[in-house]
Amino acid sequence: MSSTPSFSTSRSGALFERAKAVMPGGVNSPVRAFRSVGGVPRFIASAQGAYLTDADGQRYIDYIGSWGPMILGHDHPAVREAVAGALGSGTSFGAPNEREVELAELVTRLTGAERVRFVSSGTEATMSALRLARGFTGRKYIVKFRGNYHGHADGLLVEAGSGLMTNAEGALGAAAPSSAGVPEEYAALTLVLDYNDPAALDALMGSRGQDIAAVIFEPVVGNAGVLIPTPEFLAALHRVRDHGTLLIADEVMTGFRLSLNGATGLLGLRPDLRCWGKIIGGGLPVGAYGGRAEVMEFVSPQGPVYQAGTLSGNPLAMAAGLATLRELEARPGLYAELGEYTARLATGLREAAEAAGVPVSINRLGSMLTVFFQDAPDGSVARYADAARSDTAAFAAWFQGMLARGVYWAPSQFESIFTSAAHGDAELNATLQAAAQAFQGVQS
Ligand code: PLP
Numbered sequence: 001m002s003s004t005p006s007f008s009t010s011r012s013g014a015l016f017e018r019a020k021a022v023m024p025g026g027v028n029s030p031v032r033a034f035r036s037v038g039g040v041p042r043f044i045a046s047a048q049g050a051y052l053t054d055a056d057g058q059r060y061i062d063y064i065g066s067w068g069p070m071i072l073g074h075d076h077p078a079v080r081e082a083v084a085g086a087l088g089s090g091t092s093f094g095a096p097n098e099r100e101v102e103l104a105e106l107v108t109r110l111t112g113a114e115r116v117r118f119v120s121s122g123t124e125a126t127m128s129a130l131r132l133a134r135g136f137t138g139r140k141y142i143v144k145f146r147g148n149y150h151g152h153a154d155g156l157l158v159e160a161g162s163g164l165m166t167n168a169e170g171a172l173g174a175a176a177p178s179s180a181g182v183p184e185e186y187a188a189l190t191l192v193l194d195y196n197d198p199a200a201l202d203a204l205m206g207s208r209g210q211d212i213a214a215v216i217f218e219p220v221v222g223n224a225g226v227l228i229p230t231p232e233f234l235a236a237l238h239r240v241r242d243h244g245t246l247l248i249a250d251e252v253m254t255g256f257r258l259s260l261n262g263a264t265g266l267l268g269l270r271p272d273l274r275c276w277g278k279i280i281g282g283g284l285p286v287g288a289y290g291g292r293a294e295v296m297e298f299v300s301p302q303g304p305v306y307q308a309g310t311l312s313g314n315p316l317a318m319a320a321g322l323a324t325l326r327e328l329e330a331r332p333g334l335y336a337e338l339g340e341y342t343a344r345l346a347t348g349l350r351e352a353a354e355a356a357g358v359p360v361s362i363n364r365l366g367s368m369l370t371v372f373f374q375d376a377p378d379g380s381v382a383r384y385a386d387a388a389r390s391d392t393a394a395f396a397a398w399f400q401g402m403l404a405r406g407v408y409w410a411p412s413q414f415e416s417i418f419t420s421a422a423h424g425d426a427e428l429n430a431t432l433q434a435a436a437q438a439f440q441g442v443q444s
Helices: 011-022 077-087 098-111 122-137 162-166 198-211 231-243 262-267 315-330 334-356 392-404 425-440
Strands: 044-048 051-054 059-062 115-119 141-145 190-193 212-217 246-250 273-276 287-291 361-365 368-372
Touching: 059 425, 077 315, 098 115, 098 262, 098 287, 098 315, 115 122, 122 141, 122 212, 122 246, 122 273, 122 287, 141 198, 190 198, 198 212, 198 231, 212 231, 231 246, 246 262, 262 273, 334 361, 334 368, 334 425, 392 425
Parallel strands: 141 190, 141 212, 212 246, 246 273
Antiparallel strands: 044 051, 051 059, 115 287, 273 287, 361 368
């Protein structure tokens, strides 16, 4: 067990104090602040393979992977060399470059999307895809699902998942809109339904389908904890297209993670548009949206829907994305290996929780997993309201127990963890040993 320096004297603690004086909450993205689990967030000094090292020199087995991008593990040689190689040729041109063509060719080949547009974050991707859907259909309304997070564009901050579920002030079940600063008029254009409720979706489409530009969804949810779609729900999602409504799969988290063709490939989806982020940039800031040529040709300068970006197609970011996707393509067995590691993790966690008498319900698909602290069969947490029943105090205690033992789990009950190609037997055994002890420390 690694000893954790006391917060008051730790370098992370000192950095956090300095950070709070100059940045809201001391962070640049809310969940990093540890508000829902308490304590001082660790400031990370370096990352290698499956490990993070904090500013105090403590090492952690990393189950966040930068919230998804680091599927190959940190500091992968192919990615490092690609970025270093690009660096010598200049860092930003504001003009077309060959790497963006190469990455677009690779993404279209792997996913079957006919056209792709690169942006710099997942938020930009979903925001742009929705503008495109509205421009293409001439309709105003969109549908999203409770607990799904699609980035922080105004119209999408409506019942929007983890950061909002666990924010100390935000509390569970926040009414729409779920952020201050979002005019009700914007939020009113976003219709919210329960995930995994095909009857509600059919009913809404039956009554208002002609007004709805797009239905956007996480094909496997990560942002309410992992929620897995039922076949009936997926069928209802595909039926929205009968109304001339575009189906937008937000694969920012699942893209290139659940398979080379994301959840679309794994679950046999037929979306009109898809959004990507995270892995597509290999740890550098990249997002993208793409799909059928007929729709994508509506994007400027080809079409009337405006969207642009100073750093879009940035050569360093393109190099990191290319190296990552090429490496994934060169290792066809990797997805099975990730799934196997994560399945063994799930089994071990269940055994450890049972031994300690702590009720948990585990959802896992591929290399995504959530341990919900509640008494329900594994795989039964299907909707936001189910996830919200979890005991967040018990989760926080377990999280702290894991952290103290050198395992960096996602600091929120309502997140997926991510495993990587760098996680092996040594990491699995150490994680399960830490988990067993951390469960013993949870008051149930
Ligand atoms: N969509 C999904 C499914 C996400 O998980 C996220 C971020 O976690 C986003 C969109 C937003 O991406 P970004 O944080 O890159 O803006």
